[in-house]
Amino acid sequence: MDSRTRSYIKKKFKSYYNNFPLYLPHDFKDREWGFILLDEAFNAFMRRHKSFGSEGELHEYLTSMIPAHCYYSVAYYKYPSAANMSDKGWSGSDLIFDLDADHLPNAPNNYSEMLDNVKVETLRLYDFLTKDFGFSEDDIQIIFSGGRGYHIHITEDNIKDLDSNQRREVIDYLSAKGLNLSHLFHHKRFVPExxxxxxxxxxxxxxxxxxxxxxxxxxxxxxxxxxxxxxxxxxxxxxxxxxxxxxxxxxxxxxxxxxxxxxxxxxxxxxxxxxxxxxxxxxxxxxxRLNIDEPVTADIKRLIRLPGSLHGGSGLKVIPLTYSQLKDFNPLVDAIVFNETPTLINIQTEQKFELNGMKFDLDVGIQEIPEFAAIYLMCRGVAEHES
Incomplete structure (x- = not known):
């Protein structure tokens, strides 16, 4: 991303953060925060060990620093801004699940189809969590990540003290890891004991x-x-x-x-x-069986994307959803926050994609396309801005 493109993206992200509300996690003052700034996104350098005492402090940080990616910890800490993890004083963690479209078996290459697949997987996970684990709808928050999938957050008090091994057991159950099929059947010719x-x-x-x-x-x-x-x-x-x-x-x-x-x-x-x-x-x-990113669930100190923030790799919004909302949710329409203003970009490689109900088939070179599509390509690193 060249300096002209970075400057343009920063301007658009700043305007967004000035005008759109965030969805703060509960007890946000007890969480660690981390950010990858647009100026440093190429190196993926994360500024972490941050904490905020008010929503105003967080909003000021976002509009002044203009991050490409915003994260907060699934963990609660006594001293969330301590530079050493051992000094933070861990006091519990939400239970988090990460479903990534390209981690699913036989994942298609088409972005739209990938997102359709991972949405089905997310709905199946929700079914497991409510029916097999007994979580209520109030305990579960579904988040579109702004990229290739969804996160599910469980904030129920009884799970906060689970350690990493106990969280892995949850994944083992969902993925049928170690499932002894014969023991599911009560038959002495299968299970003599x-x-x-x-x-x-x-x-x-x-x-x-x-x-x-x-x-x-x-x-x-x-x-x-x-x-x-x-x-x-x-x-x-x-x-x-x-x-x-x-x-x-x-x-x-x-x-x-x-x-x-x-x-x-x-x-x-x-x-x-x-x-x-x-x-x-x-x-x-x-x-x-489900296909879930085990390290994310097992990591009790993980940083997870902030709902309401923008994904610096797509320009799409990280959106919290209810179960009923997820059924009809179309991320390539509903997660778009930028407008249709004609925008000049220089495309580096041929691009074919769908966004906001429109199909794009673009050749290499300078093209004029709607702002939302231009920002999408620039954030993906396949186009530069032309003033």
């Missing part, structure tokens, strides 16, 4: 992974029955030939037997082939 009376294969479906896998198995079987290639789908499992597949199809057509399966009793299917349910469940785990 259980020594359960009778020989029933059942899945306790009241909560957690058992409930989720039961729903997946039911859906899988019903989809198989409804498909025109049910035999092909079922015989794709090891040990299932056409005869066994036909038996499974006939069994699932029996309403009484299907209801047993819905209640978590898989004994009839087990009698046809003992490995079928495990095979389907293994597929289910891969589809249900």
């Amino acid at each position: 259980l020594q359960k009376d009778g020989d029933d294969l059942d899945l306790n479906i009241n909560s957690g992974w058992r409930k989720r896998l039961n729903a997946y198995i039911i859906s899988y079987l019903q989809d198989s029955l409804d498909s025109s290639n049910a035999l092909e789908v079922l015989t794709s499992h090891k040990g299932i030939g056409e005869r066994k597949a036909s038996m499974i199809i006939d069994l699932c057509k029996d309403k009484k037997e299907l209801n047993k399966i819905k209640e978590g009793n898989f004994n009839s299917l087990f009698n046809i082939d003992k490995n079928l349910i495990l095979s389907i469940a293994e597929q289910g785990i891969e589809k249900i």
Whole structure:
């Protein structure tokens, strides 16, 4: 980014911070703050160990220093501005989850599609947090990061004292790390030490992974029955030939037997082939498990982006959202804060992207495009400002 472009971006960011409200975290006076300034963004040098005694102090810092990136600590400290971490006096941390679009399996290259994918993953995480962990909507804050994904903040008091290892256990549960599939089924031929009376294969479906896998198995079987290639789908499992597949199809057509399966009793299917349910469940785990950045959640002293601030790598706004808002949220429209004033830029490489409902297909060289799109390209480092 050349000096002319940096000066232009600073002017626009300053105007934004002069006119738009921030969303301060609760107990913000007890948190450490960190910033990467636009003048130093190329080296990604962070000015940290800051603290603010009032909203006015923070606002003055933003409008005078004009950062490219604004962060605050997930931790609460007795002395948040102490230069050494050991001197800060840690007193607890929020629980944070980071979902990044390019960390997801088979992530597309298209930015819009990447954001669609990570939004689905964020909604799935919210479902886990409310249903499996019992957090209420009031405990959960969803944040669009302004870049490639979302953060989820849990501020419930009972989690603040969790150490890093305990937070990793939360990630292990969400990602199904170390999940012993056979122990989910109460069957002595899978788990001899259980020594359960009778020989029933059942899945306790009241909560957690058992409930989720039961729903997946039911859906899988019903989809198989409804498909025109049910035999092909079922015989794709090891040990299932056409005869066994036909038996499974006939069994699932029996309403009484299907209801047993819905209640978590898989004994009839087990009698046809003992490995079928495990095979389907293994597929289910891969589809249900979440892909979350573990180091972010485990780090009790992490700095996280400030809602309401601007992302210096995109020019988009970091936005707090409720669950209902997230469903219809389109970051490439709703996170735009700059206007449509025609702006001259010099594009370094060909660019093809969507923003604010408009499609751009731009060649190298000087182009006039709306301000919001120009700032987006300049922040990404692929264009310079032309006065």
